[in-house]
Structure formats: C-alpha cells, structure tokens
Amino acid sequence: MKSIVPLLHNIPLFQELMEEDLVGIAPLFTVKKVNKGTILFKEGEVGEELYLIHSGVVKIYRLDEAKEVTLALFRDGDFFGEMSLLSNGMTRSATAETMAASTMYVLSRTAFTSFMEKSPRLCLKLLETTMQRLRHANDQIYDLTFLGVRSRIIKTILRLSEQHGISTPDGLLIDVKLTHQQLANLVGTVRESVTKVLQELLDDELILIDKKLITLRNIEAIQAEIR
Template identity: 80%
Template sequence: MKTIVPLLQNVPLFQELSQADLLGIAPLFVEKKVKKGSILFLEGDAGEELFLIKSGVVKIYRLDEAKEIILALFRDGDFFGEMSLISAGLTRSATAETLEACTLYALKRTSFVQYMEKSPKLCLKLLETTMGRLRQANDQIYDLTFLGVRSRIIKTIIRLSEQHGIPAQDGLLINVKLTHQQLANMVGTVRESVTKVLQELQDDELIQIDKKLITLINVDAIKAEIR
C-alpha cells in the first residue's frame, strides 16, 4: 500500500504526519472499486469509515420529501466521512453515491484509533477539517435563506470553480460534469431556473459550457453578478 502514501501527503488531514507515520497508516486503508451509481452509505447508517478518493466523483446528498438536495461533490484526492473518525456510534448525516466509477480507499475508525491516541496534531487537524466543513455548510444555509435563485446559482458555480477548477485555455474549468438538474439540486431550485441563468451567463460571454463542463471566462465579472 505504499502507493497510497503520495495521495495521503496531499490530503490536509494527513499532511503533518511524518513519512514513517504515513507508511504505518497506509496498510490500514482498504481499496474499493465501485461502479457509477453505487450507494456507499445511506443517511442514518452507522458511520464507521473515512473514504479517500483515488479516482472518480462522489456526491453527498440528503432527501427532503423525496427531493434530492446535493450538499457536496468530491473527486480525486478528496476525502469524506471524517466525522466517523471522531466518535464511535455516530450515524451518517447524508447519503454518498458515486457519479462515476470510482476507486476509493476506506479507513475504519477502529484501525485508526491508535494513531489518534498518540498524535495530538492529527486530532487537532481532524477537528480543524470538520469545523471548516461546518462553516461551509453554514454558508450554504445562509445562501439558501437570504439570496435569490440567480445569485445562489452563480455563487454555486463560483464555489465549484474554487473546489474543482483547473486552468484552461479560455478560463477556469470546473472539472466535474454536471447536469442542469444536479446544479438545481445543489441550489434548491428547479432545473428550468438553472437553464435560464446559465444561458444568460453564456449570452453575456461570462461562461462556456461544453459537454456538461462549465468554464468560467471572467470570474470577477461573474462575482459581480451576485446581488
């Protein structure tokens, strides 16, 4: 499992560990290959594992009266399920499903406890990571409460570009394929509203869309659209 060490070195949770510690933790991860559309865990399930993504895309969502609300998207190098490492007996607060075929590494809490007990830095990093994601969730709640639909859509695009953006010839490419319905599920609106706003941004030459991939041409101008 030495091959996982370079991946761990780029995960904020493990960045402060020594090479020796990383080599010690690496064998605790179990590789899993899963197909597109696979449910990794359901909201309410017992939380026992942290997942690290080697390749693929995973969506985290909740159901509200059968309506899907996407909370986050994770891809290569991202991790999720970290709350399960903090305390035994916690249940999953959302559902995780693969949007693409994925290769994942799973780490059980019971295997990881020994490292948490002897590494205060690791415990602190885990807490920092969890608090950071809580702040992001609070920001999303604020947006849903106080921003109009158009601003929420634009802000979601900007957030996705910050999380998954890669430099491209024409601007900043969001390196995750998204349907209009998936974006609507992230924003808390209907697909037609997303289609309308995206078309307006394209007409104003602020974004480009090709094969479900969005490129931000002028990020500052797009941010100015938030009102």
C-alpha cells in the first residue's frame, strides 16, 4: 500500500505528517472499487470510516421531503467522512453516492484511533479541517438565506470552478459533468431556474457549455453578476 503515500502528500489532512508517518499509516487503508450510483453510506447510519478518493466523483447529499439537496462534490484527491473519526457511534449527517465508477482508499476509525495516539499533529489537523468544512457549511446557509436564486446559481458555478477548475484556451473549465438538475440540487432550487440562468450567461458569452461541462470565459464579469 506504499503507492498511497504520494496521494497522502497532497491531502490537507495528512500533508503535514513526516514521511515516516505517512509510510506508517498507508498500510491501514483498504482499497474499495465501486460502480457509478453506489451508495457508500446513508444519512443516519453509524459512521466508522474515512474515504479518500483515488479516482472518481462522489456527491454528498441529504433528502428533504424526498427532494435531494446536494451539499458537496468530491473527486480525485478529496476525502470525506472525517467526522466519523472524531467520536465513536457518531451517525452520518448525509448520504454519499458515487457519480462515476470510483476507486478509493478506506480508513476505519479503529485503525485511525490507534495511529492518532502517536501523532498529536494529526489530531490538530483533523480538527482544523473539520472547522474549515463547518465554515463552508455556514457560507452555504448564508447564501440560501440572503441571496436570490440567480446569485446562488452563479456563486455555485464560481465555487465549482475554484474546486474543480482546469485552465483551457477558452477559459476555466469545471471538470465535472453536471446536468441542470444536479446543479439545481447543489443550489437548492428547481431545474428550470438553472436552465434560465445558464442560458442568460450563454447569451452574454460569459460561459460555454459542451457535453455537460461548463467553461467560465470571464471570471470577473461573472462575479459582477452576483447581486
């Protein structure tokens, strides 16, 4: 499992550990390969594992009266499920489902706890990472409360470009295929609103859309659209 060490170097949770620490924790991970549409865990289940994505895409969502609200999208190099490592018996706050065939490394709470006792630095990094994600959740709550639908859609596109953007000759490509409905689930609105706003941005030549991939042509002009 030494092949996971280079990946750990780039994960915020582990990147401050010494090389020998990374080599020590690497064998504690197990490999999990799953198909698109696989439910990794459900909201309300007891969580016992941290997931580290080697390849693929995973969405984290909750169901509100049968309506799906997507909280986050994770892909290569991201991790999720870290809250389960903090407390024994803690239940999952959301559901995790793969959006593509995925390969990931899984770390159980039991294995992590025994290693964490030897690495106070890892304990502090886990708390720091958890707080960062909590701040992100607070930002989402603020947007839902104070921003209109159009501004939320645009802000979500900008956030996705920061998380998954790739520079191309045409602009900043969001390297995750999203249907209008999936984008609506991220924003907390209906598909028709997303379609309308995307068409407006297309008409203004601020974005390009090709095969469900969105490219931002002018970041500054798009940011100015948030009111």
